[in-house]
Amino acid sequence: MNSRKIALDILMDIGLKGSYSNYVIDRYLKGKISVKDRNLVRELVYGVLENRTYLDYIISQASNINIKKIHPKNLEILRMAVYQIAFMDRIPDRAAINEAVNLSKIGGHRGVSGYVNGVLRNIARNKKKFISIDEKDRDKKLSIRYSHPLWMIRRWIRDYGYDFTESLCKYNNSRPSLNIRVNTIKTTRDKLACDLHKCGYTVNETRYARDGLIVKRPVGITETNEFKSGHFFIQDESSMLAAQIANPRENSLVLDLCSAPGGKATHLGQMMNNRGRIVCRDIYDHKLNLVKENADRLGITIIETQNFDALKLDEEWIEKADYCIVDAPCSGLGIIRRRPEIKWNRTEKDIKDLTEIQSNILDNAKKYVKSGGIILYSTCTIGKAENIDMVKDFIDKNPEFELAGFESLIHPEQDMETLKDGYVELFPHIHHTDGFFIAKIRKKDR
Numbered sequence: 001m002n003s004r005k006i007a008l009d010i011l012m013d014i015g016l017k018g019s020y021s022n023y024v025i026d027r028y029l030k031g032k033i034s035v036k037d038r039n040l041v042r043e044l045v046y047g048v049l050e051n052r053t054y055l056d057y058i059i060s061q062a063s064n065i066n067i068k069k070i071h072p073k074n075l076e077i078l079r080m081a082v083y084q085i086a087f088m089d090r091i092p093d094r095a096a097i098n099e100a101v102n103l104s105k106i107g108g109h110r111g112v113s114g115y116v117n118g119v120l121r122n123i124a125r126n127k128k129k130f131i132s133i134d135e136k137d138r139d140k141k142l143s144i145r146y147s148h149p150l151w152m153i154r155r156w157i158r159d160y161g162y163d164f165t166e167s168l169c170k171y172n173n174s175r176p177s178l179n180i181r182v183n184t185i186k187t188t189r190d191k192l193a194c195d196l197h198k199c200g201y202t203v204n205e206t207r208y209a210r211d212g213l214i215v216k217r218p219v220g221i222t223e224t225n226e227f228k229s230g231h232f233f234i235q236d237e238s239s240m241l242a243a244q245i246a247n248p249r250e251n252s253l254v255l256d257l258c259s260a261p262g263g264k265a266t267h268l269g270q271m272m273n274n275r276g277r278i279v280c281r282d283i284y285d286h287k288l289n290l291v292k293e294n295a296d297r298l299g300i301t302i303i304e305t306q307n308f309d310a311l312k313l314d315e316e317w318i319e320k321a322d323y324c325i326v327d328a329p330c331s332g333l334g335i336i337r338r339r340p341e342i343k344w345n346r347t348e349k350d351i352k353d354l355t356e357i358q359s360n361i362l363d364n365a366k367k368y369v370k371s372g373g374i375i376l377y378s379t380c381t382i383g384k385a386e387n388i389d390m391v392k393d394f395i396d397k398n399p400e401f402e403l404a405g406f407e408s409l410i411h412p413e414q415d416m417e418t419l420k421d422g423y424v425e426l427f428p429h430i431h432h433t434d435g436f437f438i439a440k441i442r443k444k445d446r
Contacts, residue, residue: 003037004080004099005106007044011076014049014341021049021341035219047083048076049340050173053147055079058086058130062122065115074112077103081120086131093124138162146170151348152333159384168382171429176337178218179433180232181240181263182211183298185270187231189213195226208410208431209240211267230297235263238334238426238436239380242327243267245406245424245438246376252322254278255368257310257361260287262294262303264327264378269300281308310361317368323376324365328358330379330386334435337428355385362394366401366443374404375441380434382427387437391423394441404442 006028013024025045029038048055059078060067067075077100084096097120104116123130135141139157143150146169156165182189193203193213201221206212213232215221226232242264248254250272256265259280269278280291280303288305295303308314310326331351332342358379365375379386395401403422410419415430423439 002099003033003040004044004103006033006037007041007048007080008073008076008103010041010045011048011080012073014045015072015076018341018345021045021339043088044080044083046175046340047087048079049343051083051087051147052079052344053144053149054133055082055086055147057133057144058082058123059119061130062119062126071112074104074116077116078119081116082123085120085124085127093127097121097124142166142169146173148172148343149346152343152346155348155383167429168427172336172340174337176236176428176434177432178215178221179206179209179235179237179240180213180215180221181209181235181267182213183231183233183266183270184211185274185299186229187226192226192231195231196224199224199226206237206240208433209237210244211270212237212240228297230299233263233266233294233298235267236335236434236436238431238433239263239378240267241410241424241426241436242325242376242378242438243271245409245440246271246323246325246374247406247409248272248276248323250275252276253320254323254325255317255321256280256325256327257365258282258327258329259291259305259325260284262291264325265291265303266295266298266300268323268325269295269302270298272302274300274302276302278303280305281310283307283309310364311357313364313367319368319370321368321370321373323374324368326358326361326365326375326377328354328361328377328379328386330354330358330381331383332380333382334380334426334428334437336435338434351383351385355390358386358390359393362390366394366398369443371443371446373443375401375443377437377439377441379437381437382435387425388423388439391439391441400444401441402444404440406440 010024010028013019014021056067081096081100084091085093100120101113101117104113133141133144139153143153148169182192196203202216204214206214248268248271254268259265260282265278265280282288285307291305331346331354336342369375405420405422407419416424418424426433426436428435
């Protein structure tokens, strides 16, 4: 099948169904095409998702039809072609145009191919004119150039400043590396690195996480014996730091309120040397099954799963937990590099709704931990409302809790001054991880 047709189908699936890009791409590419075509599909899909606002800006300058009135399929065809013209020097403009015209003829109405051909040839002939951004408002110009919604741009500028936001948006359009967490129950970081090297992979140690490795060109990594034998778990370095910061003791009782797919729980299990009890909860059975599968593969036997809503209070758990893990539902703006469609699927109202959920979950979590116990709060998003403002508001309302510093648990860095204050903010363009927030909240001894 034509690689551009596959890319178009994926983009339509994501746009119409709200599917996650990584899952859809894997489903469409499973055993179908060559590595070369597979790479082209990925580049086209992610290129369009990452640069959508900018591509639409270019199209709107060259089209005599308002972009909101262009049929979704034809718009995706134009976006793919304009991405090739504007960003992919190795593909001749005429090839990008011809392929787009051919795609527009498949099930299209009469005249569509002529329209697509006309718009793209106009852009190709006047490339310099169309790719420049004629916008005086610097917030809007930033939104167009790096293709982030204007509300998001302005929210980050308010929280962190303009230069920070520009660097973040630019970096969000880069591709992330694959990180894996070494399962120290079965192997060591040095041995796993050596084993993967023998399989032909290039690996480096993560900067902050003690159990992490970075794998370059990780094609087929889940087909290795090392993966099948449970020697590692695919997890970003930022997420690995949650268990590292919790630093659980052996024989502890852990309640993980929003556990799926079990990355943090299995990491806690290996840090506890598989001794103690970890109860993992979620509201979806298929997600709990994923936790079970991961725990079984990794050989973590102290994990049990329960279908329970974190927004409901469980009276049986009052003051029983040594550690309560709140990996809260969030806007996910820290993983835009992995799922660029998140930019277009989120609204400011979503954040307002999510902060209410996060606050309610924390209100339950505070009742579960015993005196001296720890609430580990984390999100994979960027922005103060869901992160530090949420935690500070919780502490203000609950004086029996305090932030507990953990500077000894992460190698001290100049850009992590808040470790001593009990929380850390990780940003893609600064720390080269997913955007992430972690706070360690301790219930004071009575």
